[in-house]
Amino acid sequence: MRTVVCVKQVPDTTEVKVDPQTGTLIRAGVPSILNPYDHFAVEWALKLKARHGGEVTVLTMGPPQAKAVLQLALALGCDRAMLLSDRAFAGSDTWATSYALARAVKKIGKFDLILCGQQAIDGDTAQVGPGVAQSLHIPQITFCDSIEVEGRKAKVQRHIDDGYEIVEAKLPVLCTMSLPHAHPLPWPSFPKVAQARSKVLEVWTAADIGAEPEKIGLKGSPTQVHKVYPPPLRAKGTVFTGSASEMASKLLDILRQENFIKP
Amino acid sequence: MIEITSKCTGCSRCVPVCPFGAIHVADKKAVVGEACTLCGACVQVCALEAIEISRPEASADLSAWKGLWVFVETAPVLKPGKGGHLEITDAKTLKPVTHELLSAGRKLADELGQELCAVLVGDQVEGFVDELASYGADKVYLVQDEALKDYNTDLYAMVVIGLIAKHKPNIVLYPATYVGRDLAPRIAAEIHAGLTADCTGLSIKDGLLLQTRPAFGGNIMADILCPNMRPQMATVRPNVLRKDEPQPLKKAALVRETPKIDKNVARVKTLEKRITAVHGEKKIDQANVIVSGGRGVKTKDKFKVLEELADLLGGAVGASRAAVDMGLKPKTQQVGQSGTTVMPRLYLACGISGAIQHIVGMRASDVIVAINKDPNAPIFSVAKYAIVGDLHDILPRLAAGLKEKKK
Incomplete structure (x- = not known):
């Protein structure tokens, strides 16, 4: 099994606070982490490697400091890592990112499985996985819970409305992984972190992957961010305090007043 | 070429x-x-x-791309089955988000002076044409084939890419559902079109589609434009845009498209589908009233009074992520960024502190009432009525009061 996992370094959005006065983001002190969905994808790649053998390559695109998430993936047991880093990638939207990652996967060579997180917690687009699959002309299975590989086939459980389905596809296939609630993600031990330093971590530029200049960065990105602003606040409501029975009758008044119950 | x-x-x-x-x-x-x-x-x-x-770069002549398209998502009708679970039937229905997309699309198309078209793909779905017209579609592109009975990434992508290449729409909207979010990025990647994910607002700015969406877990909003490529595409979050009253007499022009469908194009095959939604647990996405509980509810047992209230008010029971993580309610009932976005007439938040991820999933509700012990709980910042107090003391009294009234 040759698996490539595409990951992203993201700010921990659960730690992001909003300044109540100005309504702007307070980013100071917000740690950068391996996107939790991607972390789960790494866990799955390693689980499949434990069952079927093979090699796991972890791939990311980002600034030089994104190496940190690759080092984590290596410490968890991935075999080699590639960082796509080039100023020419700056401003890439999901289209240009998908294209660059697909080019890098091609350079990595033969693969059986590509795993991605279903989405990154900073952008929440869920578009890059399918974009990579289409760019590589391979099938995709999105929003997956679990993967079983038998011979040259993958059997995958994925989300649908109100439940799930079991689907089957021949390898190679790209799966985007969902993340079960309250799932404890794996963390490496200190010795593993130290050992990981000797593993291969290559940095590739746009030229290394043979990317066409008009398909990467701002130029290759059909969408442009026009404006970013804090979410609109709602008008301040009315606050009520008092005993439990006072509050219960207040609630009845409110329900009546707003026509949820008959007067 | x-x-x-x-x-x-x-x-x-x-x-x-x-x-x-x-x-x-x-x-x-x-x-x-x-x-x-x-x-x-x-x-x-x-x-x-x-x-x-x-592909020719669309920027060569943007004005050749005309019309606003809505990808129509159908869903199987569910019926109660064994063990309290719901089962899939052969009957299909239009997903309610289709009505929302057409209603919003109608206004945008009028502003642009262009046609609103519905793209209806499936098997034996022609019966939906009038319903699509009643929500504003001027034209319906219909592709029917036995192989298209259920959604399949490869087949649907091939069909829609073919339609886009042939008719050159200016804008294509998809629902931000499991189907829409699987299909749209595949199409965008192939035709090098812009795609904005999970939009919560759409408008026209200088003739372009202005796409508004939350980012950073809902902490900020971003407006996105796609100036130089066509079509401009977006997935749109369900239950955020308002649907209009249907106009039953309105008719749409029907355009049948008959591409030859080879089943072998479908490389991913569905072996089985399981519905985990339980019969009797009212779904939150279409409920008029939601009584929602958070960490403060503490136990499964103590959710019962919320269920009773929901029953009395004819609504559904929702839960915060914390309550779902504690195992108090199934994930199907989760409101918020990683659950379902809801827009009921009444949202009664009980013991929910109001993390931003929760608030982005419910702030579009008409009337928000919050009950919390902590007077500084962030949930109060979006509540029209903020009740400071212990839900365990207040809710049983409220339920008793409502029952008293019903007599």
């Missing part, structure tokens, strides 16, 4: 998959005829990477 390179050996794998019958093999090489729409189905199956498609 489509080009068959010298790598082609004439293996003819691409011939049956072409929906337009545009490929034949002559002298051990594939030949592409004029019926080609550049849908890319052949590229997907070519093991030798011998087919190359280069």
Whole structure:
């Protein structure tokens, strides 16, 4: 099994606070982490490697400091890592990112499985996985819970409305992984972190992957961010305090007043 | 432009998959005829990477791209089955988000002075044409085939890419559902179109589609434009845009498209589908009233009074992520960024502190009432009525009061 996992370094959005006065983001002190969905994808790649053998390559695109998430993936047991880093990638939207990652996967060579997180917690687009699959002309299975590989086939459980389905596809296939609630993600031990330093971590530029200049960065990105602003606040409501029975009758008044119950 | 390179050996794998019958093999090489729409189905199956498609940059003439399209999502009708679970039936219905997209699309299309078109793909779905018209569609592109009965990434992408290449829409909207979010990025990647994910607002700015969406877990909003490529595409979050009253007398022009569908194009096959939603647990996405509980509810047992209240008010029970993580309610009932976005007339938040991820999933509700012990709970910042107090003391009294009234 040759698996490539595409990951992203993201700010921990659960730690992001909003300044109540100005309504702007307070980013100071917000740690950068391996996107939790991607972390789960790494866990799955390693689980499949434990069952079927093979090699796991972890791939990311980002600034030089994104190496940190690759080092984590290596410490968890991935075999080699590639960082796509080039100023020419700056401003890439999901289209240009998908294209660059697909080019890098091609350079990595033969693969059986590509795993991605279903989405990154900073952008929440869920578009890059399918974009990579289409760019590589391979099938995709999105929003997956679990993967079983038998011979040259993958059997995958994925989300649908109100439940799930079991689907089957021949390898190679790209799966985007969902993340079960309250799932404890794996963390490496200190010795593993130290050992990981000797593993291969290559940095590739746009030229290394043979990317066409008009398909990467701002130029290759059909969408442009026009404006970013804090979410609109709602008008301040009315606050009520008092005993439990006072509050219960207040609630009845409110329900009546707003026509949820008959007067 | 489509080009068959010298790598082609004439293996003819691409011939049956072409929906337009545009490929034949002559002298051990594939030949592409004029019926080609550049849908890319052949590229997907070519093991030798011998087919190359280069698309004209849309920026050459943006005005040639006209009309606003809505991809119509159908869903199976569910019925109560064994063990309290719901089961899938053969009957289909339009997903409610379709009504929302058409209603919003109608206004945008009017502002642009362009047609609103629905793209209806499936098997025996022609019966929905009038319903699509009643929500504002001027035209319905209909593609019916037995192989299209259920959604399949490869088949649906091939069909929609073919339609886009042929008719050149200015804008294409998809629901931000499991289906829409699987399909749209696949299409965007193939045709090099812009795609904005999970929009919560759409408007027209200087003739362009202004797409508004939350980012950073809902902490900020971003407005996105796609100035130089066509079509401009977006997935749109369900339950955020308002649907209009249907106009039952309105008719739409029906355009039948009949691409040839080869089942073998579908590389992912569904073996089985399981519905985990439980019969009797009212769904939150379409409820008029939601009584929602958070960490403060503490136990499964103590959710019962919320269930009772929901019953009395004719609503559904929701939960915060914390309550779902504690196992108090199933994930199907979770409101918020990683659950379901809801827009009921009444949202009663009980013991929910109001993390931003929760608030983005419910702040569009008409009337928000919050009950919390902590007077500084962030949930109060979006509540029209903020009740400071212990839900365990207040809710049983409220339920008793409501029951008293019903007598």
